[in-house]
Amino acid sequence: MDMRIAIIGGGYVGLVSGACFAEFGVSVAVVEADAAKRAMLLEGKIPIYEPGLDRLVAENTAAGRLSFPATLEEGIAQAEAVFIAVGTPTRRGDGHADLTYVFAAVEQVLRALDHPAVIVTKSTVPVGTGRKIAELAQKLRPDLAIEVAANPEFLREGSAITDFMRPDRVVVGAESERAREVLQRLYRPLYLREAPIVFTGLESAELTKYAANGFLAMKITFINEMADLCEKLGADVNDVARGIGLDGRIGRKFLHAGPGFGGSCFPKDTLALMRIAEEAGAPSRLIEAVVAVNDARKEAMAGRVVAACGGSVQGLRIAVLGLAFKPETDDMREAPSLPLIQGLAAAGAQVVAFDPEAMAGARPLLPGGVIFATGVNDALAGADALVLVTEWNEFRALAPVMLRQLMRGSVVVDLRNVFDPQALRDAGFAYHGIGRA
Known part of the structure; x- marks a missing residue:
């Protein structure tokens, strides 16, 4: 595929996405600011554990489709799309996602760009972030035609490559014909595999990510509460989970009782969704209870x-x-x-x-x-x-x-x-x- 993109951030999302896009035949530059991590990647070492990722990175690096440039300027040169895949940790004190790294990366990209491009948020960002990025682009670079899109990831740690290559859907928030065209061309290999590509507005794409994680976290929390009830009543939660999970309206996934959910997404995203809903004047009592x-x-x-x-x-x-x-x-x-x-x-x-x-x-x-x-x-x-x-x-x-x-x-x-x-x-x-x- 004759296409070049850049990904800012070589962490979990950036590295998996970059390696998978490269596997599609795209020329991908992953810009990693951490010198130690970049050195590891250049040596063929993967700073995170994800089954199959080491092989995918090695093969695409050897084929010349995946690179880890020393500077952001080198990475974004001639890139049609620049993905922002930096961390959005919980902000200390209020539960909101911290966008410090996102806007720092966006500003760096805007100042360095010398050609029209689409800036795409891959990081999980609060609703309205894409609109703010568009305003920043207009303010800093009125001389360039810069579009903004949101393309949230739905990767599960441990099966991220399969999730990327064979997704249930791809969600793209884009409001210009050019942004839609670039993202559609990029994801064409998945379209040929009949993976649905859902095009929405910016805000809808951003909220979809939070809503999806909130709903899955709610399923886990529900079955955990049912587990406690089973212990009191003499029932078996495995039987109950199977009995309700075979209902097509409910589904069997995420109905495994346990010690509570953790990880990089559910705790952070449920807390952020709770704060987003509060500030919007439409508090989510269900998500508050889940947390x-x-x-x-x-x-x-x-x-x-x-x-x-x-x-x-x-x-x-x-x-x-x-x-x-x-x-x-x-x-x-x-x-x-x-x-x-x-x-x-x-x-x-x-x-x-x-x-x-x-x-x-x-x-x-x-x-x-x-x-x-x-x-x-x-x-x-x-x-x-x-x-x-x-x-x-x-x-x-x-x-x-x-x-x-x-x-x-x-x-x-x-x-x-x-x-x-x-x-x-x-x-x-x-x-x-x-x-x-």
Whole structure:
């Protein structure tokens, strides 16, 4: 494809998007301001863990379609579209998305551009951001025909490449014929695969991203509340989830009870959506409840483990398997493992933790007394209790006989419902799941 684009920001969204666009045949320049990260990328090392991304980056770099230029000016040269994919963390104090990095990047691009281009927000930005960028473009560069578009990402960590290549839909907020034409040409390979491309106005595209994440977070929170109810009434949340999920109007995805959602998107985006709705004078009571219930749930997990251990964990050795907020990622942002381990350590437990990918990221976030195991067997050796937090496949395969041989105690707290309760009870374990009587 004879097309050149630039992506400002070589983080999760920017790097995955850049590698996938390059796979389409587009010439992609990913501009990463962090010198250390750029050096890693130039050496073929990936600063994040995402299955398949290392291969995709290596192949497209070798083919000359993907580059990591030293300067922004070099990166945006001749680019038809410039994507803004920098971080939008929660702003300290009020819950809004912090747009400092977005507008700094946009201003840099505007001052450096020497040709007409479309500036596209890929970062998750509050409603109205695209309009402000258009005003800034008109103010700083009235000499250039600069269009603005919004193209929110819907990538799931751990399956981001598949999500990009075979999306449920592509949402594009664009209000000029030229912006629509550029984005339609860019996404043509997906259109040929019959992926729907939804064209909207700027505000609609920006709100769609928040609404989608808010709704999914609400599904998770709903099934978690149903899990608590199942425990009181003697029902099984897995059966309930299957019973309602087979209804086509509801769907089976995101109906897995657990310790609460974490990660880079749901906590940040639900909080931002709550603030956006408040300021617009149309408060979202559902999203407010989702935020409150999820925060309380994550804080309550340590208490569940203490109760399973008979009311005290003082001096007990507790193996925690899984630190990342979900499997197939090393992302520790808002991970449920953090308040859980902090609570157990504060209650006097000796916590031994293991995760296949997130150990390095977890170390600076956890109390000094936490022991980081070298593997699953090391974590389980001599443990009085096992707490499964993240459902990595290697944890799913743990056999009761192996647990019996390695562990000293007999308490298993399964916060993801991946183990067979009867098999563990038959092996002499006191099994505690989520939403299971």
